[in-house]
Amino acid sequence: MxxxxxxxxxxxxxxxxxxxxxxxxxxxxxxxxxxxxxxxxxxxxxxxxxxxxxxxxxxxxxxxxxxxxxxxxxxxxxxxxxxxxxxxxxxxxxxxxxxxxxxxxxxxxxxxxxxxxxxxxxxxxxxDAGTDEISMDEKVRNASRSFRQTFNVPVTERLVNCKSVRSPRWVDELSRFFSVTGLPY
Known part of the structure; x- marks a missing residue:
């Protein structure tokens, strides 16, 4: 070390x-x-x-x-x-x-x-220059980090909008969206 x-x-x-x-x-x-x-x-x-x-x-x-x-x-x-x-x-x-x-x-x-x-x-x-990690809003930082980890999105991509969803169904809904639209995830 x-x-x-x-x-x-x-x-x-x-x-x-x-x-x-x-x-x-x-x-x-x-x-x-x-x-x-x-x-x-x-x-x-x-x-x-x-x-x-x-x-x-x-x-x-x-x-x-x-x-x-x-x-x-x-x-x-x-x-x-x-x-x-x-x-x-x-x-x-x-x-x-x-x-x-x-x-x-x-x-x-x-x-x-x-x-x-x-x-x-x-x-x-x-x-973290150019990422959401420098946001002063902890909820945006957490949502951005979770989104990046879940969908393997590079750190250089920014989360434009964030809506809090209490149900874990959001992962299923997003997965369904990506599979219907043909976008890679």
Whole structure:
């Protein structure tokens, strides 16, 4: 794992406020004075696991299993990265240790949050220039990401319109549309 691995840049997200950084749903894998690396806690009870999974799917709130959050001086936190696997999370954690922590050690407390937010926003903006990922509307970002993953659409394509549908039937309806029109999906 090198600090120059481009994988580190792929997991950064726009900084988002986290209500309960230390909750029963997350395990802290690593921490330093500025950041936590967390993994979702796997529920042992199959019924609870299925209910939580169903709720996440219905509410379209499925979270990545790993996240990195910045610890603000006032005790609240900002999520700055979300990874789908442990390797991505570890590479990003190493990058943060090598590039952000030394700078934070020399900054005044009043400057630290602005530095982290600016640095992460810069990474996300450069990486996602021309995509929906830089939208300030979290629902548009989630819908765009889901649409791209479901239909294997390249990141360079933009989602023009977004309508929230509560039923999972939308996938069937879109699949039917593509098969009737003959468009590849």
């Amino acid at each position: 090198t600090s120059n691995d481009p994988t580190a840049y792929t997991v950064f997200t726009l900084p988002t406020h986290v209500d309960a950084p230390l909750s029963p749903f997350w395990i802290v894998l690593r921490e330093n004075p500025y950041f936590y690396l967390q993994q979702t806690k796997r529920q042992k009870n199959a019924i609870v696991r299925n209910v939580l999974g169903t709720l996440q799917n219905v509410l379209d709130t499925k979270q990545s299993p790993f996240r990195i959050i910045y610890r603000r001086p006032n005790g609240t936190c900002l999520q700055i990265a979300a990874a789908e696997n442990e390797k991505q999370a570890e590479i990003t954690w190493q990058w943060i240790q090598e590039h952000l922590v030394p700078a934070l050690d020399i900054l005044e407390n009043s400057e630290k949050e602005a530095f982290v937010v600016t640095k992460v926003n810069s990474i996300v903006t450069r990486r």
